[in-house]
Amino acid sequence: MVRSLFPRDMFAELDRLQRDMQQAFDLSPTIRGVGRHGFPALNVGGTPQTVEIFAFAPGVDPASIQVDLDRGLLTIAGERADTAGVSEKPAASGAAGSASTVHINERFSGKFRRAITLPDDADPDAVEARCSDGVLHITVQRRASTQPRRIQIQ
Amino acid sequence: MNDSNISTASPSGVARSAGAKAQGSRYSDEALTPPVDVIEDANGITLYADLPGVTRDTLHLHVTADELTIEATSSLKVPQGLQSSHTEVGLGRFHRLFTLSKELDTAKVTAELAHGVLRLRIPKAEHAQPRRIDIKVA
Numbered sequence: 001m002v003r004s005l006f007p008r009d010m011f012a013e014l015d016r017l018q019r020d021m022q023q024a025f026d027l028s029p030t031i032r033g034v035g036r037h038g039f040p041a042l043n044v045g046g047t048p049q050t051v052e053i054f055a056f057a058p059g060v061d062p063a064s065i066q067v068d069l070d071r072g073l074l075t076i077a078g079e080r081a082d083t084a085g086v087s088e089k090p091a092a093s094g095a096a097g098s099a100s101t102v103h104i105n106e107r108f109s110g111k112f113r114r115a116i117t118l119p120d121d122a123d124p125d126a127v128e129a130r131c132s133d134g135v136l137h138i139t140v141q142r143r144a145s146t147q148p149r150r151i152q153i154q
Numbered sequence: 155m156n157d158s159n160i161s162t163a164s165p166s167g168v169a170r171s172a173g174a175k176a177q178g179s180r181y182s183d184e185a186l187t188p189p190v191d192v193i194e195d196a197n198g199i200t201l202y203a204d205l206p207g208v209t210r211d212t213l214h215l216h217v218t219a220d221e222l223t224i225e226a227t228s229s230l231k232v233p234q235g236l237q238s239s240h241t242e243v244g245l246g247r248f249h250r251l252f253t254l255s256k257e258l259d260t261a262k263v264t265a266e267l268a269h270g271v272l273r274l275r276i277p278k279a280e281h282a283q284p285r286r287i288d289i290k291v292a
Binding site for chain 2: 041045046047048050052054056057058059060061062084100101103104105106107108133134135
């Protein structure tokens with residue numbers, strides 16, 4: 001039984017469906033906003049001794065990335081230049097002031113910030129960050145006092 | 155930093171060898187599609203592609219007369235015994251194919267790779283570049 005051709009706005013319905021799906025599949029919803037699809041993309045993992053964070057930030061100068069740690073909250077912030085921008089392009093390609101056309105613009109540009117809550121046993125004094133080929137790798141040591149150990153019997 | 159891996163050979167042979175290398179896994183042939191920017195000006199086309207974790211050795215570009223293939227593998231070093239708890243980049247392979255148009259000069263493609271971003275420049279062929287036609291006075 002069809003009552004109306006457009007009972008509701010179809011796009012709003014699709015929007016709601018997508019939101020429901022995302023909430024159902026997102027295993028780690030966080031109070032600090034969108035957990036996924038941000039820039040830089042994050043992979044987080046751990047070994048018994050360390051917490052390993054990989055931030056995929058291609059095209060960002062490693063010196064301009066700010067990594068802050070405040071009471072167990074690790075923040076990665078910075079800015080990525082807009083390569084599809086119109087102002088600098090003609091000069092860089094030597095095209096003597098001629099206009100350039102952007103055909104595809106999929107890459108992220110602008111300011112970014114992402115935050116990760118570190119586990120309780122992470123040692124804020126033993127953080128190491130390395131950057132190579134556009135991947136920022138942060139290693140946080142776990143506290144020695146939380147390492148598994150055998151207790152001697154007196 | 156010009157990349158020496160640009161080849162003008164058919165990409166089929168390389169695709170086969172890459173598939174044979176990463177065998178066994180169910181997702182061995184899966185690859186991520188890297189985001190790109192493509193900007194055209196009067197002299198050619200510039201392409202930027204995000205390829206985090208890719209080095210010169212693991213990036214393969216194949217240019218034929220009408221196709222450009224970007225094939226890359228991330229050379230990320232992961233510590234032993236890592237247990238992943240949150241994954242947004244789940245694959246270490248990148249693949250993307252573009253169809254080129256015939257006014258582009260595929261013999262003069264240059265490529266640079268810096269901080270995980272590939273910059274590819276494809277100039278237009280001489281005859282396709284805009285030019286002013288001189289009028290001869292009779």
